[in-house]
Amino acid sequence: MINLDIARIFDEIADILEVKGDNPFRVRAYRRAARTIETLTQDLKVIAERGGVDELKKIPGIGEGIARKIVEIVQTGDCKKHRELTRELPPGLLEMLAIPRVGPKTIAKVHDELGVSSIAELEAAAKQHKLRGISGLGAKVEENILKGIEQYRRYRGRKLLSEALPRAESILEELKKRDAVERITIAGSLRRMRETIGDIDILVVSKRPKEVMDAFTSLEGVEDVVAKGDTKSSIVLKGMDVDLRVVDAGSFGAAVHYFTGSKHHNIRIRELGVKRGLKINEYGVFRVDTGEKVGGENERDVFRCVGLAYIPPELREDRGEVEAAQENRIPELIELKDIKGDLHVHTKWSDGKNSVEEMASTAIALGYEYVAVADHSPAVGIAGGMDEAKIKKRQVEIDSVNEQFEGEIRVLSSVEVDIKSDFSLDLPDDTLKELDVVVAAVHSKFTQDKATMTKRIETAMENEHVDIIAHPTGRILGKREPYEVDMERLMEVAKDTGTIMELNSFPDRLDLNDIHCRMAKDHGVPIAISTDAHDAMQMRDVIRYGVATARRGWLEARDVVNTRGMEELLNLLKG
């Protein structure tokens, strides 16, 4: 899919225009187009070849100019405007945008006045106190830039959802103990449950904001107080930025909406407000003519005032949710309680820590109807993969556990069979056909080219015994890039062969991701939300990240196979 490449080109154009001080609305137009393109579930190349500029212009945020550039990129693989702009600026300049508290204006100034064009040069200039000669920059700015560079180097990149969420929850616990805190909630990307989190946003209702600020900035583990005001403060806590905002009870709904974002979603909502003569800010919804407050206590007020159905936080990314809410098409998103079983867990029979029985009793405690033990096949030697003999032995144990827990849980016998680099599966069909569920996955040779890797997975899907493709892109967040694969093609083959795609709930996988989930839904491909748990605690703890990602992918319970009861599920499998 060429979409991500095109989005990157438009983002870079926006960056360069920003540093050049170009029209900020033009910058915004490029950014909005980039965000839209990133999340499109259809290949731009296909759209461009089918309908050209006219069809591209139907996509919101894409007009004549950007549509023409997309066609140009699809046809020539290059964009003239982008090429010309990149020549105008030294390559290191844009990297500086990633430094906290350093923005386009600062970069332009230090470049124009001192010829600084990289982070290293900026650091040297600050240390030699050369920045304070520039108008608008002083000693404090030098100090903040050095701090920013240090922060950028130390905590580059974002934290996993699974790291940020528990940390935020413990901050909430701590602040709840204070009398001044009447109400407290998580907002920001964490409330939207993004897979990675840049900073933690917290919203408090209080009549005594100063006390709250004091408590917040003196929390245990605070490394730096970046800002401290009457209603807003910012700290660095154990390597994460944490922002806190205090409002009064009458503004809570407007504030939680504003503070949840995303930024792009908020812009769309406020634009709708402007058209209706309304001003929307974190304090409420106001009539522009009279200044009268018409809403703000509840989050639903904000949507109601602009004529929209309620939009759950996970959808607020300006990915079409505003249009859907206008037409009353907001999906009934899947919830944790809809999950009736886990179709991918490991046991001691390969690299898991717990026995079949222990996994079964945990599944019972979770209220599940079934759990599929999907231990590795022989090729994954490091994980103690099972050969045919071992699978037979394990079956005896599964049968006995099923007898023991009859009526409480059904343990499905399964394997996570390796899809080898020569396209073959790691176990013969005769063995696979004996199993209740077959999960197939790639575990090696991640560097095969896109066409080969796509064919490799396609071949597995075409096997009449393979029910589910596990972690279909192989990514490990922060450690391993996804392998190259034509996801749209895979979705088509999955649909044709009746193969289920896994949403692996492990917080550093979340694979399929939210956008892929939505693509699957558009193609009519069912999803299995599985944990890939290697012990019982993981089976319990990580499923919520999978469900969150599914919600971000607009999935409803009916799109997910493991919301079905045992009998219905068995009907959805190939066997």
Add this chain to the structure above:
DNA sequence: GCCGTTTTCGGCCCGACTGTTTTCAGTCG
């Protein structure tokens, strides 16, 4: 650069905090 039940031109979301400023620019979300 996009977009139109106020417009095909002239708008384009909104406010807090900081630092360098005597009234505001820059950054952030």
